[in-house]
Amino acid sequence: MDEIEIHWLREEAGSADILIEGLPGIGHVGKLVAEHLIQELRAEKVADIYSIFFPPQVIIGGDGVARLARNEIFLHEGEKKIAFLVGDYQSASAEGHYLLADAYLDAAEHLGVKRIFTLGGYGVGHLVSGPRVLSAVNREELRPAVEAAGGEFNRDEPPGGIIGASGLLLGLSLLRGMDAVCLMGETSGYLVDPRAASGLLTVLSELIGIEVDGSQLQTRAAEMEQFIAKLAESERAGDDDALRYIG
């Protein structure tokens, strides 16, 4: 086994202009958006990625069938040609983060990708009403379009930089002459956050120039708000048990 293995599933890998990364992270915001788009655009899986840098385990499906921890590349070859990078885990080691991000870019170049969008959450540690979409770019020229689409840039946010694939893809892609934008949905960071994902989807769709039905995310976001409202009510009523349902 190589340190990182990309298994292409079709004879011809296909092609894409854009890569959207939505690996697991804060509030699973990026993951929610990318998986929503894959579903709405009926993108097709074209590659499995295995690596010794993922946690050493298998994941068991509802049918009792185990499979290796993996990341996946999906492809939507419609009017817009878009590749998606999603999956189970990010790297379990610091060095692995770099080597995986580099391999993701090899795959992106293989597909002909020119621009990368990395999606994530920006955890602020408290519940947020009307979550913003914080942004970063790897070339200043990309900034006006992101702002026009609703992405915000704030001098001190996020304060510690961007960690993991969403960050490294921005930095490493520049060395290859690729454009990259990171969009981060503001979120508490405590819960899987479809509301932050819904806001992020709006900005991303505008930026890419696609129309996507976001109602499913909005429904999940509404359910979430009801859940949080109930939670707050229970807390006021001194009912600590309600908190148990979060984890």
Next chain:
Amino acid sequence: MDEIEIHWLREEAGSADILIEGLPGIGHVGKLVAEHLIQELRAEKVADIYSIFFPPQVIIGGDGVARLARNEIFLHEGEKKIAFLVGDYQSASAEGHYLLADAYLDAAEHLGVKRIFTLGGYGVGHLVSGPRVLSAVNREELRPAVEAAGGEFNRDEPPGGIIGASGLLLGLSLLRGMDAVCLMGETSGYLVDPRAASGLLTVLSELIGIEVDGSQLQTRAAEMEQFIAKLAESERAGDDDALRYIG
């Protein structure tokens, strides 16, 4: 020294259709079953496995003779040809888990193995009467035979996937076109558990089609139950000292 070294002890490695893995893990359930089978079937040791991924230490036998931490392959070449993978430790690092599992599969292919059974414990955190044998497979087609032999499949068990060799051998073997089944004896996870091992042995024997005398495991399980009963009694009597004997 290479990262992983397999030292074959005979001129000809021999051959096996099945590999049974029982490395140390939760409740040492898999280890108990595999070592019991090696003893009952009088399997012969055919290989030592050394690795820089094992803890950096030697183990001292009762005779004061030290030997490297190692894993071992045993071979039973009777009516059924069965290889066993047992040993002192699993990997001390995440990456090492992958590289060792890959090396185990190289050895399995070297022996001609077509199907792999990985054995482990499923820790539930409380004492269990009538422990189940939870199961996972690497191809759905394998499931009916496992269920017929008494293995159970439950949607949410184990919830976090299967970690270590028992999991990775399932996932990595699929990439090589090998069948693999994981059997996990339900156990508290606090004690070495011959009762869980005894239950697992029944399912495994049925699946492989061998008859093995499980009385030794049953005797140990009975002793264990007496020990636990005494423990419970002491606890009721407020005798905390009894608990000291567990560790």
Next chain:
Amino acid sequence: MDEIEIHWLREEAGSADILIEGLPGIGHVGKLVAEHLIQELRAEKVADIYSIFFPPQVIIGGDGVARLARNEIFLHEGEKKIAFLVGDYQSASAEGHYLLADAYLDAAEHLGVKRIFTLGGYGVGHLVSGPRVLSAVNREELRPAVEAAGGEFNRDEPPGGIIGASGLLLGLSLLRGMDAVCLMGETSGYLVDPRAASGLLTVLSELIGIEVDGSQLQTRAAEMEQFIAKLAESERAGDDDALRYIG
């Protein structure tokens, strides 16, 4: 991506007799001095250094543009030819420290460097008035010049050796026949310390034989002393809130 990549930015790398290392460390003393010199001498950036041993993240500038964590080499080719090694991080792993230091020395040799000055802080755990400049050399013959310039040598300071790039560059450069001196500004270790940096700059300038305007560091040091005086006053007055401004 290689484990360590040095990207030279000019056709010809240029040349230098001296390398001054000021990577992040205790009290950021070395970093303050090296960056001050780069500014005063208007040194030009000649190389970027990227590595999988740096933390896996990007840093976001005030303009929202992200860039990889990196180290940098600057070059001043005046009467004295001086290279500077500065940057965001030291290695995140123990092995990486060695491999990065070795790569820094490759770059230094590429520039023709004969002598290395590594700059750091010596944390003593309490506020220091009149901070000393502790020193170490990699050949005894270098000691008199350092002492003449105001660097001190004390048998038991620092007691645990010198960790990271400032230390390893001393040790590894000797194996290549290069001279190296480490200067450590005495500091509490709790705060970024321009006062310790100012003292270190005096010794270093004397040693190298350059005249540098240190007034900017002195101004920052004076501001710092006022800040600390206020802090002490607040503490006497029982105003714990003042302490919040340190972090």
Next chain:
Amino acid sequence: MDEIEIHWLREEAGSADILIEGLPGIGHVGKLVAEHLIQELRAEKVADIYSIFFPPQVIIGGDGVARLARNEIFLHEGEKKIAFLVGDYQSASAEGHYLLADAYLDAAEHLGVKRIFTLGGYGVGHLVSGPRVLSAVNREELRPAVEAAGGEFNRDEPPGGIIGASGLLLGLSLLRGMDAVCLMGETSGYLVDPRAASGLLTVLSELIGIEVDGSQLQTRAAEMEQFIAKLAESERAGDDDALRYIG
């Protein structure tokens, strides 16, 4: 820089029948004995060992001269030809322990070594009067000679095997057909323990067949006993301050 570098200091490495390892460990027992022998036998240094697996730092001598963390090989070519392995550190990583031990054995083979003695401490967690010398061998045939020299073998000591170089050299040397004996001086494990070292020296001298003046170690041991007696007295007198002098 290679992961491990052995720098031989003479044209011809020389030859030795025996290697004595005394790297830092519990109570520094092995280190004390090996360094005492080097001094008494006026062994000559023949090699420096550097490695990225050692802690990333330099050590500063009393003269202010820094040097890389390193291990060293000394050679005594008298009636008995004996090599010594001593130094600053053991490996900082688990994998490094294996790779370093393997490199030590390469060096030993280079010198023609046939038998290895690894020296260490056996920490029991309480003060010991009349410390034993626990032993382990890598072939049962070696045991009678060790017992005749005063080394003890106890079924359950040390219970967790032998960790680090002292252990791995026993295990790895067997794969190369070399004999190896580990001698462990019983010690509290809290203090550098010349008394345990003195006892270990007696057994080792007998085993190798050399006469060494152990009076220096005995003097240090006597001083230590006085120190401990004072400590106990102070404790009885409720003088907690005395304890501060241990660290």
